[in-house]
Amino acid sequence: MELNSRIPDGPIENKWEKHKFDLKLVNPANKRKYKVLVVGSGLAGGAAAASMAELGYEVECFCYQDSPRRAHSIAAQGGINAAKNYHNDGDSVRRLFYDTVKGGDFRAREANVHRLAEVSNNIIDQCVAQGVPFAREYGGLLDNRSFGGAQVSRTFYARGQTGQQLLLGAYQALERQIGLGAVKMFPRHEMLELIVVDGVAKGIVTRNMVTGAVESHVADAVCLATGGYGNVFYLSTNAKGCNGTAIWRAYKKGAAFANPCFTQIHPTCIPVTGDHQSKLTLMSESLRNDGRIWVPKRKEDCGKPASQIPEEDRDYYLERKYPSYGNLAPRDISSRAAKQACDEGRGIGATGRGVYLDFEASIKRLGQNKIEERYGNLFEMYERITDENPYKTPMRIYPASHYTMGGLWVDYNLMSTIPGLFVLGEANFSDHGANRLGASALMQGLADGYFVIPYTIGGYLASIKPGSRIKVDDPVVKATEQSVSGQINRLFSIQGKQTPDYFHRELGKVMWEYSGMGRTEAGLKKALELIPQIREEFWHNLRLPGAGEEVNQALETAGRVADFLEIGELLCLDALNRRESCGAHFREEWQTGDGEALRDDENFCHVAAWEYKGDGNAPVRHTEALSFESLHLATRNYK
């Protein structure tokens, strides 16, 4: 397997301009002769489908939700970064580029990140023009706030619902194209296999989630924008339906899977209350603009109500350890610091796995009205879930699985190692390295969808003869379809005793315990023993109700869990092989004297991309060296 990143030559500031000029174009009259499939309708998929249809390509878009408006991008709360420098505080494309590479602990590709920073400003322009109601100042201009890992205010926001508003902007652009007949939308359709003909991606097989029909769709190119695999931990901030099936099936058809161990644990989520828990809810990072994180200095105080712990007995540990970034330290660092405090026995709440996020000082300084204006909906959401009023008592928070930086390997054109298969947004690996900064996921999803793929897809399609698409009754297509039906029948034939969720929970426990915030060689080896055992039990003891030819939510879950049981194993294998700590990947064997991640640039300054070698065979680890030409490879310091 060859990993050719196709990074253009020249100075970093000019690479994208040069590349856009060098890419071949498809003539306007020929565009309608090409069909592109977009799987997923979130920020990346929705934006891509709409933008490519506007260009004139024939587009089909698929989502498992009942409407493209419900993709999980909608749940992003805090904001979206852009290097507008509207606030004159020293921001620039270069600074956003630098912050993102540094935030990712120097494990991302420089050229991709620079392009991301360059197009960030176009995204804000585009969204405002669509009618996205961003927060504004009294003069009518756009407001900004700060997010972790940055010392400038560059985050644009729409209350605590930025993802919702950006997604609705993309959704409306998409619906416009659907209304014009330029995009055919397939809601309640789940992609279950990639069709590959002679090594080239030519279509997908889907299951219609209402009728159960297994159907093939052929095209000239396929774009996966299916999000991350964070639900491998069972409990996460992802939606219940979020899954890794599309990217996993592509991996098993030859797409390299890069850095699966780079998974982000978000520091501020509502803590687990019991075994019944089905998902975890994020409390936006933006709250750290005005909230202060603390635990009691002494273990003995942990049982007391927060109000009875005087100021001098509180440990504002982020402010103490990272004075220059304070409560806005990056996510990986903040999460580990919370774990450390709880490991020391200083955690709060019934389970002892929690820390306070306290707004008392800000309410005193700014008044409750101001805090309500900024975060009202988040405070309400917190109260609904916990039955506690965060204006009166501090929030209790704890880290939870949130985002996956790893994903399918892509080159500079966002094409995977399978020609014709493009991967966008969280589903790819390219921009966030080993840790993503807050408010950068929305930026990347929309950058890929609005401003990268519309250019790069043309470069690929221009090399294909118009009208050379394979037919839907091609033997390869039929064989792929049959393999999907075969897998569904296999799931029904087990007739065991346990529910799909049972296996998912079991997997989640192993993943969180051994491959969560702290990883060790022994723990990862243990996980690599346990996961195949759970998988074995799954294939012998799963029970599915009903039939495949109807609405069957248990079948949908079972298919996704079957893939998570394999993804989890690759994740642990990657974590075991990356013998360093970097960003969110924390190997306890590699840490500095004061508990910070210790990178090994000599041996691991690379992307690890895994190649599937068949069931029962070990996958092969390839590497793409990362070179830092524009930035100096430095140790991260947020102190």
Next chain:
Amino acid sequence: MSKHLNLTLHVWRQKNATCDGKFVEYPAENISPDMSFLEMLDIVNEGLIRKGEDPITFDHDCREGICGTCSMVINGRPHGPKERTTTCQLHMRSFKDGESITLEPWRAEAFPVLKDLMVDRGALDRIIAAGGFVSVPTGSAQDANALPIPKENAELAMDAAACIGCGACVAACPNASAMLFLSAKVSQLSLLPQGQPERYTRVRDMVAQMDAEEFGTCTNHGECEIACPKGIKMENIARMNRDFIKASLTYRPAVAGGGGAG
């Protein structure tokens, strides 16, 4: 730790759009008050699967009140008893031990039942496709700060834009009207300068689509506002009606454009 609850569920079961449905009774036992409503249903469903019975089908996804997927009528109220709260954010502490709970799908001509509590809300997407957008192809935007927008207008637009498209307003309305949903989008875009060029064609096209989808008409009952989990106000309907009347009075059929020189 508060006491666990034992409840009786009366659930609408319907195999598909063409079959008749009926209520079936299920016990929900040993339910923690800290559970969400959907987690309670998860437990009931896992029990049903283990017994070899068909679990209750219901739509859900983000489980944090923003995606708008969850949709059921609980004891006669869309999204249940708690104001401004989606079903997924409803917690069992809102119920008493021994209580009976009735679960039904959204009921509206325009929302056919697909199975049990799951309905097809594609009609709402088609209303947006008819005009709920600003026609701005990617790449054609000016600088975001080139056009200041009064903060008050931006806030009012955001209030309207908070709609999650769940359809509770339709389910609550005695006429099954989609006016609150439609007016929220019309209002958002009418309040912003970017929405002005298409302001009057938008409202006409969206209303025409709503009528084609067999939603009922609005007779100002106000049930929609009470049921809305996001606090969308009826003032949006008033704003929309103003635009719609003006649009109807000033409507001129589009004239086909010429070919241009060259």
